[in-house]
Amino acid sequence: MDHPTTPATPPAESFPPPEPPPSRRRRWIGILIALLVVAGLAGGSWYLIKRPPAEGAGGFGGPGGPGAFGAGMVTVGHAAARQAELPITLDALGTVTPLATITLKAQVGGVLTDVLFTEGQTVKKGQLLARIDARPYEQALMQAQGTRVRDEAQLEAARVTLSRYRTLLGQDSIARQDVDTQAALVKQLEGTVITDKASEAAARVNVEFTRITAPITGRIGLRAVDPGNTVTANSTTGIAVITQMNPIDVQFSVPQDRVPEIQQQFAQGKPLAVAAFDRTRSTTLDLGTFSTLDNVVDTTTGTVKAKARFENVASTLFPSQFVNVRLTLRTLNSIVVPVTAVRTGPKGPYVYVIGEDRTVQMRTVKRGESTVDVVAITDGLKAGELVVTEGGDRLSEGSRVQLQGERPAAGPRQGASGPRAGASGPRGERRRREGGGPPP
Template sequence: MNEPTPSTNPPSAKGRAGCFIIIFLALAGGGWLWMHRPEPAAAGAPGGRGMRGGTAAVTVGEVKQENFDEWVSLAGTVTPLYVVTVRSRVDGQLDKVHFVEGQMVKAGDLLAEIDPRPFQVALDQAKGQLERDEALLANAHKDMDRYTMLLKQDSIARQQVDTQASLVRQYDAALTSDRAAVASAALQLSYTKVTAPLTGRVGLRQVDPGNMIRSTDANGLVIITQMDPIGLICNIPQERVDAVRRRLASGDKVQVEAVDKEMNKLLGRGHLLTTDNQIDLTSGTLKLKAQLPNAESLLFPNQFVIARLLVNTIPNATVAPANAIQRGAKGAYVYVLQEAESTVSMHTVTTGPTQGDRVLITEGLKPGDKVITQGVDRLREGAKVEVIIPGKPPAGRLAKSGDQDKAKGQGKGDKAAMLP
């Protein structure tokens, strides 16, 4: 049986024409896409960064000479300068409470009253004894006057006069004791009115009215915490101790700021009071104590904050924008603008501490230098740059001369590509 022979007929003319049409359309579409491809975005323009025609768009900042404040940030805890547990100074029944839990009180405000009747009775007794002894003393003085007269007439013995003089002195001493007893009873009576020993915020009441209250109660009546001014405790590394102690010894107030833990909100500003007398061997830090005004009660006892201390002020320092500093294998460097040639040169610099958007320059720059702050990613030594001002439209130019001809031919309907 014969095998079927494969067909060797050439493709028809209609099939070849279809293939040519498909190829032609593909080439035409690719050419259209190539002619209408988007231009690369210029450096500093929305949508991208970079260079066009060998020129990089950059922003610059100026190196200045000014006083540089060196701050150090530490973890701190708000601590009251004074905390007092209010206790009764006499034993008795608590009659009235005159404060509301959590309220602010002033020194001398009446907080509570204890039943005063037992103490009033004791005061009356002391006053009665005083009056009795005063009467006895008055009678003794009169007898003394009579005995003295009789002694002059040689009618009585001198011993009787001396005995009467001793009795007068005894009554004088009794009056002194009686007056002290009256003062003591009056003082005990005054203690039945419990007053605030300082200005501050009262805490929760520890004893309710009607209960017996004693001077030996451990919890007392209430706790008062001074809120304004308030203290701040923080620990500084031992490497910074000398600078802080030198400023304290010179009489300068070391400025202290308290900010929230996100370092977004300033909570208070005050000054350093003192330092501890020894460095903690475990942490290698020294404890510091500061005082801050707190009229708005933004700081609360035992609150965690970030404490910022002004440890040093360097006068007439060379300061540069912090975002101009670049790091490489050889250390820190910046690109300095050469305004006459619109080029940049790379300068190696030695930096000090950074505060916010400023950095201290100890070597490599001088005041008045213009340094590149943005657009440094594609720069090199001697690169051509064009300075742009953030927020201000750059003075553009047409990207290509061919685009200019095209724009003229097509009229206002087409927009030429602009290069910053």
């Protein structure tokens, strides 16, 4: 009886081992790559932080870089406390106001025959500027003169008659009534002559008014009437406007709290200096002196109007111009430092004082008056001491600093003793074996 045969099983070593799933292999490869990247970043960071700084470099290893901070050094700006005259000033916005502004108006009507000035010209007091046709006024003057001469002749005749009547009255040859009547006639004619003289003077004044002259010295503006036009007496527009330029005033306002101090200085006879600046406060237009204060406080602003006078020789101040005014109240002799050097802490104002060993000390000070740039220190600081002006936010008591502009202490140069020197390392050893010697 035949039995079914079982196929022979191949040896175990002829079958390859089962392969892992593809997804598991990719996972392990990704993890390995991530570990290599992390290790590379960590090594690069350690090298950048720990490598010695190159001489004169300003990067990570140079002054102010992470290498410097890692060594406890902070680059700061500094200034020396100094004894100086500190002016106490008051700044305000002012308006240039001329002492006199005159509108040239014709005082008699007529035809404007001549204009003898140039627009924008500086004219002198009494200078002839324009003429009006004077012929009608000259005729009126002659008429007044004729009337006066006629009445004077009548007066003379009446006086002669009165003298004769008085002689006859002494001889009792005439009635006293006739003498009194003649005396009254003489007085009447005397009054008429006085009226004639007044009319003649008025006519002469009108003739003079046909010549328009400058009442003040100043700068004349634009002409409003051309020659040949008829002008009327006291017209609203006028012919031109003259503005006095030298000297000139500047009007500004001061806080009411400053009024007692200004009055005290003014009462002592000390002239208060005033400077006028342009809009940007970069150019000084002119220097003058304080003049006076107004007599009332403006309740809407809490200020008092004030005036300062300037000679304005160069005509740098122009009427109605807006300027920045700086009034100097007094001058203090004190120790001053830049405004940026003073900071405020829980115990009040303080500064960082730089010692000779380049360590900083936090020192409490007392502030005084200040300007835009400097502040007075009344206590806590001596002249010549160095204070921190920039970079103080990164400091604390005892911090070491490096001053701006100082050359940092350099470590060993990489080119002199590093791997490129050729005296050590595998590359240098191979050059020596090959007889090449160290590289140049």
